[in-house]
Amino acid sequence: DAGITQSPRYKITETGRQVTLMCHQTWSHSYMFWYRQDLGHGLRLIYYSAAADITDKGEVPDGYVVSRSKTENFPLTLESATRSQTSVYFCASSLAGESNEQFFGPGTRLTVL
Amino acid sequence: TQLLEQSPQFLSIQEGENLTVYCNSSSVFSSLQWYRQEPGEGPVLLVTVVTGGEVKKLKRLTFQFGDARKDSSLHITAAQPGDTGLYLCAGARRDTNAGKSTFGDGTTLTVKP
Numbered sequence: 719d720a721g722i723t724q725s726p727r728y729k730i731t732e733t734g735r736q737v738t739l740m741c742h743q744t745w746s747h748s749y750m751f752w753y754r755q756d757l758g759h760g761l762r763l764i765y766y767s768a769a770a771d772i773t774d775k776g777e778v779p780d781g782y783v784v785s786r787s788k789t790e791n792f793p794l795t796l797e798s799a800t801r802s803q804t805s806v807y808f809c810a811s812s813l814a815g816e817s818n819e820q821f822f823g824p825g826t827r828l829t830v831l
Numbered sequence: 832t833q834l835l836e837q838s839p840q841f842l843s844i845q846e847g848e849n850l851t852v853y854c855n856s857s858s859v860f861s862s863l864q865w866y867r868q869e870p871g872e873g874p875v876l877l878v879t880v881v882t883g884g885e886v887k888k889l890k891r892l893t894f895q896f897g898d899a900r901k902d903s904s905l906h907i908t909a910a911q912p913g914d915t916g917l918y919l920c921a922g923a924r925r926d927t928n929a930g931k932s933t934f935g936d937g938t939t940l941t942v943k944p
Contacts, residue, residue: 753934817881824873
């Protein structure tokens with residue numbers, strides 16, 4: 719049982735390029751989330767999804783696009799990467815309900831040159 | 832303004848010492864989670880507390896949820912080097928829940944042998 723996986727684990731790209739980070743979960747969790755983690759800022763929510771075809775902005779959505787055509791996948795696209803988007807990106811999932819327990823992937827370390 | 836304030840931000844102690852880290856807010860939470868994150872990995876859920884005044888124990892870790900459900904603490908007894916990591920608290924608010932949680936910036940704990 720793979721749980722939640724992210725790919726790639728490491729990515730180096732150049733300013734202006736489009737980059738897609740993949741997230742896949744095998745639990746059929748309703749909710750999925752994308753966070754970025756930077757020194758001094760903790761985990762900041764970029765986008766989240768309550769179910770397939772339902773997405774909503776988080777705290778820092780500018781410069782990012784998401785889609786969720788299938789429950790198990792939640793890709794995050796940087797349409798035109800900027801240096802400020804250099805970060806570690808985490809995907810997470812959770813069951814619907816009040817407990818909000820989230821299960822995280824291993825992260826993608828993205829460097830934009 | 833950070834919704835969840837964690838303190839201290841950094842803590843370095845010797846093996847065998849006890850410690851307490853705090854997670855404070857002016858908001859009421861329907862549930863609160865504690866996560867531990869090791870370098871290069873995603874956060875891992877340790878515990879969820881949902882009832883005001885609740886105390887949960889996980890081996891040498893004791894978690895407490897404040898009576899008013901606005902704050903929480905994590906106490907570690909006889910810390911070990913394996914406890915080293917970033918400890919994050921996250922709260923879910925019933926009024927703005929939508930499946931989301933707010934994360935604190937974390938406490939970085941280093942336990943020296």
